[in-house]
Amino acid sequence: MSTVAEPQRPADIAEAARALEARYGTPWSAPLPAWNETLDTLLAHRSVRNYANRPLPEGTLQTLIAAAQSASTSSNLQTWSVVAVENPERKGRLAELAGGQSHVRKAPLFLVWLADLARLEAAGARSGTSVEGLHYMETLFVGMIDAALAAQNAVVALESLGMSAVYIGGIRNQPEQVAAELGLPPRVLPVFGLCVGYADEASTTQVKPRLPQAVVLHREQYDAHSQTAAINQYDEVMGEFQTSQGLSPAGWTSRSLARWRSRESLHGRDRLRDALNALGFELR
Amino acid sequence: MSTVAEPQRPADIAEAARALEARYGTPWSAPLPAWNETLDTLLAHRSVRNYANRPLPEGTLQTLIAAAQSASTSSNLQTWSVVAVENPERKGRLAELAGGQSHVRKAPLFLVWLADLARLEAAGARSGTSVEGLHYMETLFVGMIDAALAAQNAVVALESLGMSAVYIGGIRNQPEQVAAELGLPPRVLPVFGLCVGYADEASTTQVKPRLPQAVVLHREQYDAHSQTAAINQYDEVMGEFQTSQGLSPAGWTSRSLARWRSRESLHGRDRLRDALNALGFELR
Numbered sequence: 001m002s003t004v005a006e007p008q009r010p011a012d013i014a015e016a017a018r019a020l021e022a023r024y025g026t027p028w029s030a031p032l033p034a035w036n037e038t039l040d041t042l043l044a045h046r047s048v049r050n051y052a053n054r055p056l057p058e059g060t061l062q063t064l065i066a067a068a069q070s071a072s073t074s075s076n077l078q079t080w081s082v083v084a085v086e087n088p089e090r091k092g093r094l095a096e097l098a099g100g101q102s103h104v105r106k107a108p109l110f111l112v113w114l115a116d117l118a119r120l121e122a123a124g125a126r127s128g129t130s131v132e133g134l135h136y137m138e139t140l141f142v143g144m145i146d147a148a149l150a151a152q153n154a155v156v157a158l159e160s161l162g163m164s165a166v167y168i169g170g171i172r173n174q175p176e177q178v179a180a181e182l183g184l185p186p187r188v189l190p191v192f193g194l195c196v197g198y199a200d201e202a203s204t205t206q207v208k209p210r211l212p213q214a215v216v217l218h219r220e221q222y223d224a225h226s227q228t229a230a231i232n233q234y235d236e237v238m239g240e241f242q243t244s245q246g247l248s249p250a251g252w253t254s255r256s257l258a259r260w261r262s263r264e265s266l267h268g269r270d271r272l273r274d275a276l277n278a279l280g281f282e283l284r
Numbered sequence: 285m286s287t288v289a290e291p292q293r294p295a296d297i298a299e300a301a302r303a304l305e306a307r308y309g310t311p312w313s314a315p316l317p318a319w320n321e322t323l324d325t326l327l328a329h330r331s332v333r334n335y336a337n338r339p340l341p342e343g344t345l346q347t348l349i350a351a352a353q354s355a356s357t358s359s360n361l362q363t364w365s366v367v368a369v370e371n372p373e374r375k376g377r378l379a380e381l382a383g384g385q386s387h388v389r390k391a392p393l394f395l396v397w398l399a400d401l402a403r404l405e406a407a408g409a410r411s412g413t414s415v416e417g418l419h420y421m422e423t424l425f426v427g428m429i430d431a432a433l434a435a436q437n438a439v440v441a442l443e444s445l446g447m448s449a450v451y452i453g454g455i456r457n458q459p460e461q462v463a464a465e466l467g468l469p470p471r472v473l474p475v476f477g478l479c480v481g482y483a484d485e486a487s488t489t490q491v492k493p494r495l496p497q498a499v500v501l502h503r504e505q506y507d508a509h510s511q512t513a514a515i516n517q518y519d520e521v522m523g524e525f526q527t528s529q530g531l532s533p534a535g536w537t538s539r540s541l542a543r544w545r546s547r548e549s550l551h552g553r554d555r556l557r558d559a560l561n562a563l564g565f566e567l568r
Contacts, residue, residue, distance in 0.1 A: 059316060075540070084503055119515075130544075
């Protein structure tokens with residue numbers, strides 16, 4: 001089964017152009033490349049918070065984890081774990097800890113992705129080996145990046161299977177309480193959650209336009225100066241998108257800045273550093 | 285173009301079983317789920333460090349960035365950027381800064397993925413808005429997670445197109461020097477690099493087995509106690525894999541513990557916290 005499609009088929013070209021224009025809310029001007037089903041899946045991503053009352057097929061969780069484990073992991077250390085939560089009461093408690101997000105309770109499957117430094121620490125204890133490197137900030141970063149790469153593979157896998165998901169950063173609002181709920185040992189951090197289910201067809205969402213490539217893609221060196229005009233253009237694109245969704249057309253810049261306005265706008269995550277210390281991360 | 289394949293086709297079942305057994309080095313015992321080309325691509329991932337002398341097709345970079353931008357991003361803040369490096373001299377300097385990794389120089393494209401808090405900071409300065417939230421550790425975490433999700437989408441996209449890649453964590457060995465080479469403003473962190481190219485067919489690598497699912501996947505709560513037997517089994521699987529690759533059969537545990545043995549085994553990344561401060565991250 002080859003996954004490489006040639007670009008010449010007119011159906012693919014039309015599909016690619018539609019997908020790219022939905023992603024940016026503007027016409028696509030770069031050369032049209034090869035295209036395939038995987039690119040279709042990637043470009044069509046939407047975060048979904050309304051789930052149908054429909055169970056996941058048998059074998060789904062194992063398939064998603066196999067995809068997740070297939071992602072790169074720094075030096076094959078595999079410094080991540082995941083807790084699959086299906087118990088309604090536990091999902092309800094996690095929904096509250098994440099700031100009252102009811103979709104955490106309503107999704108049939110809630111995955112909490114963990115930066116897990118405890119597994120190798122325990123192996124060191126069993127073999128009497130020093131694990132001094134465990135205590136540095138770098139090692140936590142490795143675990144967080146490992147967890148993120150793995151989770152994203154799971155998202156691509158589940159979307160390729162017709163399911164939907166949304167990441168839950170609110171799991172970092174109260175990390176110690178989440179750790180207690182999940183029985184985490186020290187030096188394991190809940191990085192984010194992920195709701196998984198089938199989208200409720202009655203409340204479909206649209207692909208959200210992103211910043212123009214000129215803003216995020218730099219050639220050879222970072223270009224801080226040419227971003228402003230493209231961001232202004234994006235504010236207009238987002239304003240139109242917000243209007244189409246029945247929201248006030250605030251654009252991107254002002255909405256985003258509201259998230260950083262003050263310590264309070266971090267929803268408790270301003271104390272993440274203290275929480276990390278409490279969870280056993282020295283962050284040297 | 286539907287991306288959902290039904291599981292009943294015998295060819296798919298056989299393909300799925302082969303892919304899953306290569307990924308774990310053991311027979312697959314869970315129910316065999318639906319399967320499709322995207323799952324093929326995800327499961328077949330290998331990190332590749334030997335590249336053919338073959339240029340990337342026109343439009344490749346833009347396609348990869350479109351896939352990357354299609355990943356989820358916390359509150360649509362899009363706190364990441366990427367620098368695409370093709371200049372041979374610059375790739376050579378980055379290869380040295382990453383610890384003398386010659387594949388950084390030899391890959392036709394080297395992407396440096398950035399946690400970028402400067403873009404929104406600049407927007408705040410233009411509009412006279414407070415960006416106090418910028419200075420918290422949480423906000424850097426958001427940027428790192430955003431960058432990782434984006435990069436992994438790019439990896440899936442490029443592998444679906446028949447290309448290969450390897451992540452370069454060594455870009456964090458000397459972050460200030462990398463930032464200077466790329467002209468990064470304050471509050472932009474190089475999170476990792478990514479070599480992109482076509483694999484040299486003369487030096488193919490095999491799919492590397494991962495830890496059994498029983499080790500990384502927990503149900504409802506974290507299970508610290510039942511991991512040991514499965515890790516011992518994995519040490520045997522990895523020993524066989526290492527032998528097949530002409531390496532000494534050290535297994536996984538001892539090799540992994542060697543990476544954490546001491547401060548020195550972090551290859552300079554023990555000073556990442558100081559580097560972050562120097563790059564303008566207060567980490568409150």
